[in-house]
Amino acid sequence: MKKVIFLITILSFFLDAHAQRAKTEKIIILQDHIPQFKLPDHYKIFSNEYISKDQNIELQKDYLLHIDGFTKTHDSESDFIIQFILLNSKTTTKMTRKTTSSSSGKQLGMEGTFEVNAKTNFVCNILSKDSMLIYRLKYPNYEDIREINYESSSLNTNIRSENELKIKARSATETAVKRLLNEVMKETQIQLNKQLGYYKEELEFEIATGKGRKFNYNDLDNALKSFREASIIYSKKGLTENCKNMLNNSIEIWLSALEDYQPNERKVRISDSIIPHIYFNLGVAYYLLENYEEATKYTMMASDIKETNSLINRIKQRQKAAN
16 A cells, blocks of 8 residues: 555656646736727816706716816816716606504504616717717617616505505605616716726736746746836836837747747647747737737637637727727
């Protein structure tokens, strides 16, 4: 038995010694977001306008819709206007109720639960200071119609009249409409920034070096170190000359490592388990350097890496914006 255990231990050590694999490190990079629609360059300051065409609903002035990269003003002398219009709303309220009685059978009151369906139509426009339409916000998640279903909690307090029941039903309806409008405003804010805003996006990339007892991966370690330092500069200052030099240094090392790749071989420095990660490393580095042709080429070769599709989509977005 001891001999078997000894042989298994020796075999495991031997296999591990030749088990070359990638070792990844999560690198977080801040990158300037490119809006889907570019507002005129002279637009700097905006004001808000809220309009409700539903007589039963008054829009709150504290929704504070804004666009990152622009300044809000309460003055009339703004460069453009974020206009939100509530066109109409519709609610249906269903009451489920029961009477409550004492142990002697005397009726005490009623308890109820309210199911409310609320629906609204709305638009959000970007207007010039002369009220000319510049852009109409798109809602990819639900266009310009939003609907929610709200169920009030069971009423524990006794309701002694039909009038009281109606008041509770009205309260449930008002709560549903308020929640609906909050959802709409939240989505409007997200889309304003995504489609028109300028801000820092946080990107995460798994950048790899190699690991294994038999081979030396100091070159890949150095490439990772250089990329890490470049990512810090890029996040703070953008694509400076120093940042470019560091990214190109990493690229040079990774390209050199490709020459060591031997497919279908386990006992080699750059094996099938490592090569997709090097391709991905190159794809990310070229992406940051805005060399989208090379970025696409190497990212497509890293099809085994789960982040590949996300990076390809980013490359396409940047290419489109650059053109």
